[in-house]
Amino acid sequence: MATPETPSVKNPVDTFYGFQSSYCCGGEIRVTKDPIVKPDSGTTKDGPIWAPPTTIRFDVPNQSPRALTLKLPLQLPTQPAPGGLQTLQAEDNSGATPQPFAELLKACTPATFGLGGEDVLDEQYRKAGKLDREQFSTLLPEALDEVMKSRNDHRGVLAELYKLNIYSGPGGKFKAHVDTPRGVTQFGSLVVCLPHSFKGGKFRVSHGSSSTFFDWATDEPNTIQWAAFYSDCEHEVLEVLKGHRITLTYNLYATERVGGPLQVHPTVDAKLSPFAAAARAVLADSTFLPQAADLMPYALKGVDCVIFSVFKSLDLKTRARPVMGEHEHYAYCAYYPSDDTPDHSGPITVVGEKFHARAEGNDNEIEQSWGMIRQELKRAFPNSARRNVFWINKPKHEELAIAKLHYGNQATVDLIYSRAAILVDIPKWGEKGRGVVA
Numbered sequence: 001m002a003t004p005e006t007p008s009v010k011n012p013v014d015t016f017y018g019f020q021s022s023y024c025c026g027g028e029i030r031v032t033k034d035p036i037v038k039p040d041s042g043t044t045k046d047g048p049i050w051a052p053p054t055t056i057r058f059d060v061p062n063q064s065p066r067a068l069t070l071k072l073p074l075q076l077p078t079q080p081a082p083g084g085l086q087t088l089q090a091e092d093n094s095g096a097t098p099q100p101f102a103e104l105l106k107a108c109t110p111a112t113f114g115l116g117g118e119d120v121l122d123e124q125y126r127k128a129g130k131l132d133r134e135q136f137s138t139l140l141p142e143a144l145d146e147v148m149k150s151r152n153d154h155r156g157v158l159a160e161l162y163k164l165n166i167y168s169g170p171g172g173k174f175k176a177h178v179d180t181p182r183g184v185t186q187f188g189s190l191v192v193c194l195p196h197s198f199k200g201g202k203f204r205v206s207h208g209s210s211s212t213f214f215d216w217a218t219d220e221p222n223t224i225q226w227a228a229f230y231s232d233c234e235h236e237v238l239e240v241l242k243g244h245r246i247t248l249t250y251n252l253y254a255t256e257r258v259g260g261p262l263q264v265h266p267t268v269d270a271k272l273s274p275f276a277a278a279a280r281a282v283l284a285d286s287t288f289l290p291q292a293a294d295l296m297p298y299a300l301k302g303v304d305c306v307i308f309s310v311f312k313s314l315d316l317k318t319r320a321r322p323v324m325g326e327h328e329h330y331a332y333c334a335y336y337p338s339d340d341t342p343d344h345s346g347p348i349t350v351v352g353e354k355f356h357a358r359a360e361g362n363d364n365e366i367e368q369s370w371g372m373i374r375q376e377l378k379r380a381f382p383n384s385a386r387r388n389v390f391w392i393n394k395p396k397h398e399e400l401a402i403a404k405l406h407y408g409n410q411a412t413v414d415l416i417y418s419r420a421a422i423l424v425d426i427p428k429w430g431e432k433g434r435g436v437v438a
């Protein structure tokens with residue numbers, strides 16, 4: 001329950017929500033002709049990561065040989081990677097052999113896009129060539145892949161190669177869209193722009209009213225550039241004016257449970273977050289929720305990662321759960337399980353035991369007792385009801401949890417919604433975890 005004494009925890013949270021840039025990220029990897037680049041030779045802390053030229057092997061339809069190999073960039077960069085790397089003679093595919101490149105352009109077929117469950121070809125909307133996953137092979141830029149995999153504590157992200165796309169100028173483009181989700185664990189997409197010269201073709205990624213533009217155009221291709229973004233981001237490839245903009249797209253999947261990736265992170269110490277200081281201060285304040293309480297922010301990414309990690313790092317019981325809206329009529333029925341009278345004396349939060357698919361309610365009695373409604377709720381949405389919940393931010397998104405037919409003087413459909421929330425148990429003042437000096 002919010003009280004006037006508790007604004008100090010709200011302010012840092014509001015500050016985080018004002019900061020809107022966590023919906024996407026990007027970077028670049030410099031290309032070197034040194035074919036072997038040790039991953040520990042470059043991290044963002046020690047300097048740039050270097051990668052050898054990208055090799056693409058692709059099928060040539062109706063021809064012999066049936067597969068060709070191409071290295072990008074076509075002109076290998078002359079500047080070597082920084083010292084200490086093993087240097088071998090790199091294969092030079094510049095100049096005389098543009099053939100594989102022309103073949104790659106020929107091998108591509110017009111790219112479609114998903115509309116109403118179908119693949120649609122419309123050059124007003126998307127003008128690009130593509131190769132499907134089974135028509136080519138390449139590696140995620142080795143340096144990036146190695147850096148991710150060689151850490152025991154990497155974040156549990158699986159990048160699944162999806163397509164190779166070529167947007168050619170003038171006119172190549174892909175108008176604003178949101179990617180079709182491919183499975184429940186997909187949380188985002190990665191676009192890797194291979195080193196090749198082109199003009200125009202900026203990549204716009206937007207979330208709400210914020211937009212980020214990635215400008216990968218270049219005359220002297222010597223970097224692999226990339227952007228990753230969450231699945232709810234709208235994005236667009238602006239018109240390519242000249243040259244060929246070549247990208248690999250990857251679907252990003254979480255490979256750990258919700259919350260798992262947040263428990264350990266290669267570079268982030270949750271205790272150093274500004275929010276951690278605010279959280280410690282508020283836990284050390286005897287006027288803040290003196291009784292044991294639950295603290296639940298809604299939604300599960302961006303700043304929620306910070307909140308989850310910070311409370312976890314402070315050794316408080318922290319987990320993600322579906323919760324039913326406080327003002328749902330049914331919430332009142334869920335409280336006091338042995339009493340047949342609903343309790344309307346204050347807001348009640350019904351916390352589901354686990355996330356589940358939408359349930360169908362079974363409410364076909366004309367005269368229903370509160371006890372029956374409560375029992376039915378327990379069956380469709382196994383839960384525990386809580387009273388002393390303090391919300392540190394407002395709900396953002398809700399999903400249908402239970403749909404049920406209700407027969408009164410007129411048959412109606414009752415729809416009950418739930419939201420994903422992070423639940424933190426705040427111990428009573430004086431118990432372990434409270435009274436800590438910030």
Ligand SMILES: O=C(O)CCC(=O)C(=O)O
Nearest residue numbers: 165179191203237247249
């Ligand atoms: O190739 C790109 O830059 C973006 C591709 C894209 O948005 C998609 O394939 O859905």
Ligand SMILES: [Fe+2]
Nearest residue numbers: 177178179235
């Ligand atoms: Fe897309």
